[in-house]
Amino acid sequence: MIEIREIKKFLLRAINGAAGPMPDLALNQAAKDSLAPRPLQSDIDQAKRELESSGLIIGNDDDLCGRSWGLSTKGELQAKKIG
Amino acid sequence: MSKQKQSKLDQFAERLDEWELKGLTLDQIAGELHEAGCDVSCSRLSCYLARRREASLQERMFTSIATGGRMNRELDAAYAKNPAPAIEQLIRISKTLIMSLQVQGAADPKSLSLANAMQQTVLEYLSGKTKAELELRKLGLQERKVALLEKRAAQADAAEGVLKQNISPEEQAKRLREIFKR
Numbered sequence: 001m002i003e004i005r006e007i008k009k010f011l012l013r014a015i016n017g018a019a020g021p022m023p024d025l026a027l028n029q030a031a032k033d034s035l036a037p038r039p040l041q042s043d044i045d046q047a048k049r050e051l052e053s054s055g056l057i058i059g060n061d062d063d064l065c066g067r068s069w070g071l072s073t074k075g076e077l078q079a080k081k082i083g
Numbered sequence: 084m085s086k087q088k089q090s091k092l093d094q095f096a097e098r099l100d101e102w103e104l105k106g107l108t109l110d111q112i113a114g115e116l117h118e119a120g121c122d123v124s125c126s127r128l129s130c131y132l133a134r135r136r137e138a139s140l141q142e143r144m145f146t147s148i149a150t151g152g153r154m155n156r157e158l159d160a161a162y163a164k165n166p167a168p169a170i171e172q173l174i175r176i177s178k179t180l181i182m183s184l185q186v187q188g189a190a191d192p193k194s195l196s197l198a199n200a201m202q203q204t205v206l207e208y209l210s211g212k213t214k215a216e217l218e219l220r221k222l223g224l225q226e227r228k229v230a231l232l233e234k235r236a237a238q239a240d241a242a243e244g245v246l247k248q249n250i251s252p253e254e255q256a257k258r259l260r261e262i263f264k265r
Contacts, residue, residue: 010141020152020155020178023182026182033189036137
């Protein structure tokens with residue numbers, strides 16, 4: 001089983017790479033396709049919840065396009081550290 | 084993804100890629116490495132190759148996501164030139180779809196061409212819409228110019244009529260002022 005810590009790192013890098021709102025569905029897909037072993041959706045959700053409660057990522061709900069994620073300033077700094 | 088530890092296999096990275104592409108088995112790759120002076124077990128080699136494949140897949144994914152981000156910024160820039168509320172939703176949906184297709188494209192290149200085609204279509208639509216609005220504004224300006232010229236011509240005709248009338252200069256001046264005041 002992949003560690004939540006690894007999923008969180010991946011999510012931060014992915015959202016940072018998008019340099020704009022990252023759709024939730026695309027983010028989930030990216031994590032499942034790129035991490036090995038393939039993470040469970042519940043683990044990805046937990047990683048997102050932890051990142052959000054740490055103030056690193058910010059979710060935005062849109063009636064038309066669903067949820068998307070962006071980095072907070074703190075999140076941007078953290079993503080830069082990860083590389 | 085950066086590797087956590089240096090491995091003695093790192094120096095053979097390019098050759099390992101070549102051998103994998105050629106379809107060599109783990110045993111054969113281990114044999115090639117042995118000849119190159121590096122002894123490694125098949126299980127360790129397997130773990131190393133799996134880690135490299137994962138890192139490479141992640142790099143492809145991050146590149147794809149970054150490309151999606153760039154494409155969406157291009158859409159934002161095109162939209163900023165003509166920020167009509169009617170197309171705001173189109174832009175939002177397009178951006179979401181483009182990013183989803185880019186993510187899928189890391190594993191399936193067909194999705195990348197779909198994302199490109201979609202972005203181009205939206206950009207062409209935006210560019211066409213901007214041009215059409217510009218033309219419409221030009222047309223409005225032309226119409227205003229024509230209306231102004233028509234007004235001036237009517238004033239000139241009226242003034243000519245006043246000048247032909249047999250009235251006092253004071254009266255003429257008064258009527259001319261009234262005509263050009265309109």
